[in-house]
Amino acid sequence: MRVLFVHQNFPGQYKHLAPALAARRDCEVVALSINRQPTPDNIKLICYEPKRGSSQSLHPWVSDLETKVIRGEAAALAAAQLNREGFRPDVICAHPGWGEALFLKDVWPDARMLSFIEFYYESQGSDFAFDPEYADTSLASLCRLRMKNANHLLTLIASDWAISPTQFQRDQVPALFHDRMSVIHDGIDTALVRPNPAARLTLEKAGVTLSRADEVITFVNRNLEPYRGFHVFMRALPEIQKRRPNAWVLILGGDEVSYGASPPKGQTYRQILMAEVGAKLDMNRIRFLGRVPYGNFLKLLHVSSAHVYLTYPFVLSWSMLEAMAAECLVIGSATAPVEEVIVDGENGLLVDFFSPEAIADAIDRVLDDPDRLQPLRARARQTVIERYDLNTVCLPRHLALVDAVAEGRLPPQGQDAPPSPTAAAMRRALQAKREPEYRRHVSRRRR
Structure with a gap:
C-alpha cells in the first residue's frame, strides 16, 4: 500500500500514524510539506514552495481562499512531479486546513482521500461571537467567515472519507457529510504521560x-x-x-x-x-x-x-x-x-x-x-x-480506517466516539x- 501524507507542517496530527504505517513492510510512505522537519528514514519527505504571494487588490472576502489556492497549487505541482516519477498513492491522508488538498484528486483521480477536518466555521454555537469582548459580528466578518469554509467544502466533496478528533468538531461540519466521517482522536501516550508523585x-x-x-x-x-x-x-x-x-x-x-x-x-x-x-x-x-x-x-x-x-x-x-x-x-x-x-x-x-x-x-x-x-x-x-489512549484505542482505529479507505470499504463499526448528548x-x-x-x-x- 502506498500512502501520501499532506500537512503544511508535517507530521502535525500524523506524528504517530505516519511512522506506524511506514513501519509496515507492505507500506510505502511519502509526505508533502512546506516546512522541513526531522523525518524517519522510511518516510520520504518532499517540500513544496508557493510560487507567489497573495494579491493586494482582491476583494477581502476572497483573500483567504486565494491564499489556500496558492498553497493548493504548490502542493499539486509537487504531486504532479511525484506522479511523473511513478508514485501512485492508494490513499491520501491530508490536513486540508491551509489549502494543500484542494487539487490532489485532479492529479490522482483514482486515489482515495482521507481528510482531517479540524474545524468547520459556524456563526452560531461555536467560537465566532462567543466572547462579547472580542466579537466582531459585522456583516463583513460574517461573510468572511462563510468564505473561509469554501476550502473545506471543496475538500469534503473531493474526499472519500473524513475524520475529526472530537464529536463537537465533527458536528460543526454540515450534516450532509456526516455519513462519511469518523471521530477518532489523535491519541495520548498514557505510558509516557502518567502521574509522578516524586516529581520536582x-x-x-x-x-x-x-x-x-x-x-x-x-x-x-x-x-x-x-x-x-x-x-x-x-x-x-x-x-x-x-x-x-x-x-x-x-x-x-x-x-x-x-x-x-x-x-x-x-x-x-x-x-x-x-x-x-x-x-x-x-x-x-x-x-x-x-x-x-x-x-x-x-x-x-x-x-x-x-x-x-x-x-x-x-x-x-x-x-x-x-x-x-x-x-x-x-x-x-x-x-x-x-x-x-x-x-x-x-x-x-x-x-x-x-x-x-x-x-x-x-x-x-x-x-x-x-x-x-x-x-x-x-x-x-x-x-x-x-477513550483516548494512543496505543490501545486511537492508533489502532486510525490504522484500521486508513486500511478501509485504501481498500474502498466502509470503515469498521465503532469508529465514532460516543456523542455527548447534553x-x-x-x-x-x-x-x-x-x-x-x-x-x-x-x-x-x-x-
Missing part, C-alpha cells in the same frame, strides 16, 4: 523547587490569548492570590496569536492583561514560563495541584488530555468540546468560561481539601486511558445565561 520542578530564578506538597496552580496553552481564556484567568488571579497567598501560579505559553484577532500593534495579550490587573498581583509567586521542552511540561503537570484549562468552543488542546493523563485535577470551562471529556464532579470540575469568580471558587475548593478530590484525578486518567443543550443554556451577565461585567470593567 525547579524554578531557577526564584531559587525554589516545587513538588506535589506545594500549592501549584498551572495554566498551559501554546499561546496566551483570549481563545484559550487567558484574559479570564488573569482577571481571576487577584482573587485567587487573595485566598491562596502561598500558591505558586505557573503559566506556560508564548506571546504570539494562534487563533483569533491579534492585539493592537506592538502589544501582546500578556502586556494588555498585566496593565489591567498587574498592580493587584504578587508577581513573586507568578511565573510566565514561555514555551518549554516537553519534559519540563510534564514536570509542570506532575507538580500541579489545580490545572486550569479554558477555551472557546473550538479545537480541543492535547494539553488538556495530557493533564488528565498525568492525574491533574483539571478545572475546565463548560464549553464544547471540554464537556465531551470532563463530567463535573466525576473526573474534573467545570466552570463558566466567563466567570473569574467561579474559577477562583473552584481552585479554592481543590486546594482546601486535595485528598477528598483525589478520586477525580484517578478517574481523569482512566477517562483518557479508556453538550449542545448545556451550550445553549450557558449562552443564554452568561451573555447578559458578561456584558454587564465588561461594561463595569470598562467604566
